[in-house]
Amino acid sequence: MVYLELFFSFFKIGLFSIGGGYAAMPLIQEQIVVIQNWLTMKEFTDLITIAEMTPGPIAINSATFVGNQVAGFTGSIVATLGCVVPSFIIVLILARIYFRYKDLSVIQGVLEGLRPVVVALISSAAISILSLAFWGEEGFSLNLSDLNVLAVILFAISLFVLRKWKPSPILIMLGTGLIGMIVYNIS
Amino acid sequence: MKENKNVYWTLFSSTFMLSAFTFGGGYVIIPLMKKKFVDKLGWIEEDEMLNMTAIAQSSPGPIAVNAAIMIGYKLRGIIGAFVAAIGTVLPPLIILTVISQFYQEFKGNQYIGAMLKGMQGGIAAVITDVVIGLGGNIVSKRKLLSNVMMILSFVAVFFFDINVIILILVAGLIGALAVIYRIKTERRT
Numbered sequence: 001m002v003y004l005e006l007f008f009s010f011f012k013i014g015l016f017s018i019g020g021g022y023a024a025m026p027l028i029q030e031q032i033v034v035i036q037n038w039l040t041m042k043e044f045t046d047l048i049t050i051a052e053m054t055p056g057p058i059a060i061n062s063a064t065f066v067g068n069q070v071a072g073f074t075g076s077i078v079a080t081l082g083c084v085v086p087s088f089i090i091v092l093i094l095a096r097i098y099f100r101y102k103d104l105s106v107i108q109g110v111l112e113g114l115r116p117v118v119v120a121l122i123s124s125a126a127i128s129i130l131s132l133a134f135w136g137e138e139g140f141s142l143n144l145s146d147l148n149v150l151a152v153i154l155f156a157i158s159l160f161v162l163r164k165w166k167p168s169p170i171l172i173m174l175g176t177g178l179i180g181m182i183v184y185n186i187s
Numbered sequence: 188m189k190e191n192k193n194v195y196w197t198l199f200s201s202t203f204m205l206s207a208f209t210f211g212g213g214y215v216i217i218p219l220m221k222k223k224f225v226d227k228l229g230w231i232e233e234d235e236m237l238n239m240t241a242i243a244q245s246s247p248g249p250i251a252v253n254a255a256i257m258i259g260y261k262l263r264g265i266i267g268a269f270v271a272a273i274g275t276v277l278p279p280l281i282i283l284t285v286i287s288q289f290y291q292e293f294k295g296n297q298y299i300g301a302m303l304k305g306m307q308g309g310i311a312a313v314i315t316d317v318v319i320g321l322g323g324n325i326v327s328k329r330k331l332l333s334n335v336m337m338i339l340s341f342v343a344v345f346f347f348d349i350n351v352i353i354l355i356l357v358a359g360l361i362g363a364l365a366v367i368y369r370i371k372t373e374r375r376t
Contacts, residue, residue: 014247014248014249015247015248016247017247017248017249024249050283050286050287053210053299053300053303054210054279054282054283054286055206055207055208055209055210055278055279055282056206056209056251056278056279056282056283057249057250057251057252057279058249059248059249060249060252060279060280060283061279061283064279064280064283064284064287065283065286065287068283068284068287068288069287073284076280076283076284076287077280080276080280083248083249084248084249084252084272084276086247086248087246087247087248087249087252087253087256087272088256088268088269088272090246090247090248091242091243091246091248091253091256091257091260091268092256092260092265092268094242094246095242095256095257095260095261095268098238098239098242099260099261102238105370106363106366106367108366109362109363109364109365109366109367110359110360110362111234111238111241111359111362112333112362112365112366113336113358113359113360113361113362113363113365114237114238114241114355114358114359114362115234115238115325115333116325116333116334116336116337116340116358117241117336117337117340117354117355117358118237118240118241118244119237119318119321119322119325119337120336120337120338120340120341120343120344121214121244121340121344121351121354122214122217122218122314122317122318122321123318123322123341123345124341124344124345125214125215125314126214126315126317126318127345129214129215129307129310129311129314130311130314130315132307133307133308133310133311134311150305150308151304151307151308151311152308153308154305154308154309154312155308155309155311155312155315156312157312158308158309158311158312158313159312159315159316162312162313162316163316163319166226168227169208169219169222169313170204170205170208172309172310172312172313173208173306173309173310173313174208175309176305176306176308176309176310177302177303177305177306177309178302178305179305180301180302180303180304180305180306180308181301181302181305182301183301183305184301184304184305185297185298185301
């Protein structure tokens with residue numbers, strides 16, 4: 001039955017993708033292109049492009065898209081559920097353990113060790129995103145003509161506004177999106 | 188805390204809005220969640236948010252969904268976790284269902300492409316803002332070990348692509364050993 005196949009394929013993707021985002025991509029490809037033949041490689045590449053252009057985790061985007069292509073709206077719900085159920089079970093178990101034992105001094109020590117790592121991980125992601133915005137897919141370059149001047153200006157103004165007035169990040173994104181839509185289309 | 192109904196609604200609408208406007212996965216949504224639940228609502232402490240992020244990070248599945256489940260559970264138990272997970276999953280579910288009907292047209296649309304390109308500068312600024320806040324807090328506590336670990340793990344991830352799970356396990360172990368060592372030396376003196 002196709003619903004069961006959808007559910008379990010995405011259950012496996014949810015269960016074995018650790019580290020999020022791009023870490024899940026090879027797993028998704030294996031399940032839906034190689035094992036199940038639900039998409040061709042070309043369609044899979046399109047899917048990744050769409051997933052990058054739309055909000056939400058890549059795994060959820062893929063589940064909805066593939067489910068919809070294979071078995072309509074019900075398919076998209078079943079596949080998305082399959083993708084989320086492993087997270088739900090495992091994270092809830094860890095959450096229970098965390099909230100019960102977090103006051104133990106050894107656990108406190110462990111958590112104190114983790115905090116700087118999490119900050120470092122977010123910083124590293126920040127630099128990758130900054131580099132994508134400023135220089136595009138090719139990455140950092142010393143050549144000034146490769147620099148996207150509008151992105152640098154939008155970044156600088158946004159950061160200034162954020163530090164000074166602390167608006168909702170969603171406003172910043174809508175504003176920069178609107179300016180991008182106007183300026184890139186004129187030039 | 189406020190009455191239950193309000194908390195559930197705020198939890199749902201916050202996770203829904205964050206998920207609807209977050210392009211680029213877990214590392215982008217976590218700073219946004221921190222801004223919403225720690226800075227704006229004041230429902231979660233910053234240290235706790237970082238702990239929960241570490242757990243979301245090292246669990247299987249999408250980081251955004253994991254983090255939402257942790258936040259929901261922290262605020263309102265299992266039902267809270269359920270509400271937050273639904274709020275996070277619904278936007279991509281709706282958007283992708285619509286897009287998969289006519290994705291050729293969407294892909295070629297120059298306005299959407301230009302909008303997404305403009306947003307990159309904005310989202311980079313939002314994350315930088317959060318990094319300045321979080322990094323500043325670690326530095327201002329003036330604990331040598333924390334600062335060294337932050338720099339080393341940044342180098343490990345950014346320059347050497349070290350696996351995140353390994354990094355988290357090693358850092359947790361160092362943290363535990365530091366406490367055991369501290370307790371032992373305190374006993375001796």
